[in-house]
Amino acid sequence: MLTRFIFCLLALCCAGYAGASLLSSHAIPAQYMQTTEDADIWAQVGDKVISVGTVQEGQILAVVPTAADYYEFRFGFGTGFIDKAHLGPVAGKQRVEDRLGDLNKPLSNQNLVTFRDVQVYNAPSSGSAPFGTLAENLRYPVIARLKDRLNQTWFQIRIGNRLGYVSSLDAQQDNGIPVLTYHHILRDEENTRFRHTSTTTSVVAFSNQMTWLRDRGYTTLSMYQLEGYVRNRMNLPARSVVITFDDGLKSVYRYAYPILKKYGFKATSFIISSRIKRHPQQWNPKALQFMSLSELQASQDVFDVQSHTHFLHRIDGYRRPILLSRSYHNVLFDFEHSRRALAQFNPHVLYLSYPFGGYDDKAVKAANDAGFHMAVTTVRGKVKPGDNPFLLKRLYILRTDSLETMSRLITNQPES
Incomplete structure (x- = not known):
């Protein structure tokens, strides 16, 4: 199934797919689902569809159903993709604890850049539960920069209508494209x-x-x-x-x-x-x-x-x-x-x-x-x-x- 999944995404890219997706349509509302195992996520970066990270087992994402073998979700300035086999209904009465105000807050004119795979946490603390990873060689939009009690800087980001946090020790501020x-x-x-x-x-x-x-x-x-x-x-x-x-x-x-x-x-x-x-x-x-x-x-x-x-x-x-x-x-x-x-x-x-x-x-x-x-x-x-x-x-x-x-x-x- 994974091979077929990747093939479908590459076909979209070759056909000139440039981020237009079901996420831009209000006809099909997003729904929250939970990862049943560690899951690879994909997205279009530049003119290629590539692996852009992982979401750990048990995490909740807002996704949009498609007729293909994958769900879509918000990733950066575009659309991410995750194999349907990795998601199921949200267990029990769990709900997303992210503050709605932060989720509605517009992105800043600022990105982080990754030069290795970096950990994304559920809170601005390395002691919090990990949400997943961002792959190396990405620019990713930042909502805000925060300080923890040890005065360490954290980048607040948004993935699939979830808030995530990346330590400034693991990623850099984007200083522009030459x-x-x-x-x-x-x-x-x-x-x-x-x-x-x-x-x-x-x-x-x-x-x-x-x-x-x-x-x-x-x-x-x-x-x-x-x-x-x-x-x-x-x-x-x-x-x-x-x-x-x-x-x-x-x-x-x-x-x-x-x-x-x-x-x-x-x-x-x-x-x-x-x-x-x-x-x-x-x-x-x-x-x-x-x-x-x-x-x-x-x-x-x-x-x-x-x-x-x-x-x-x-x-x-x-x-x-x-x-x-x-x-x-x-x-x-x-x-x-x-x-x-x-x-x-x-x-x-x-x-x-x-x-x-x-x-x-x-x-x-x-x-x-x-x-x-x-x-x-x-x-x-x-x-x-x-x-x-x-x-x-x-x-x-x-x-x-x-x-x-x-x-x-x-x-x-x-x-x-």
Whole structure:
């Protein structure tokens, strides 16, 4: 039965199941049931359905019946699944003792992250009865942080309409998802013109950085998934990163694309739509060349095409982004033009990268009015739940940065 259960969940995921479930319907009310043995629980995390922990024997959960071999219950920002064989009627006159006020309390803009399997308790005390476990490599939404009588911090969470507590000694506070920024990539031996520009990365450095991410089990997220994170709508792994490329340069297709494809990584390519070439150009490492129609189409198994404006990727006589001196209507027209021009590659052009990181209130309003869902800047930092979706921060990993520097930037450390 377990094999069939897992197969059903994987089928849901492959069919594009993204958290919509019976839990969102009021037609079938949730009912409390009790685990008859220790039970594995599953949920969609990112774009995969995975094992996310266990619930111990004798615990009570609010579940929704389905026609399949599993029940559904609330897990994080989405839906969890538990095999029906592990649940039965609540024994005797037991009832859930959780305070209704806490269960109705909205989630905070805060998560915990797990880097190993961690114990979940029924009360904020390691001496209380265990509820179950959360698996390693999860982000999980927090309702509140509490202190016990020994001044130890506990994360209060919600699973299946039950309150659970995780010690801060076992899990960390989520300090945000890194969004990495790249532009130009060249081999050292051919880089005679751009060696001293911070936006040019060597092929060796980029390959080493992607290998570092792969070896440490990082998941590469789409901007759509990052939006789910910012808006508290989606369960994501603890080890997550977003990889972005600005401009749409040919060097990215030539060098970054095969490396990313080899590792099964996804990335976002913010394209200047007016600079797309009709035909591929002959390679010239001394020039800034842009991808062609066919190169953009051929790399869509790795790159999600999004907007870097149409004609606004220029600077004025004072070396300021020209976007800052244009009227609201000019900026709005350009943003809308870019979305239309890129629709041939992606019907969902919903994300924007401001040229040269330049933005003002006018640009933010135009981005929203043009139909974008989020926009990224060049302001240094990680993205956190509740951030302004049109002012998202990013990180640069330079060609000269060591992997130790990369580790400090990317791992779940507080920002200095």
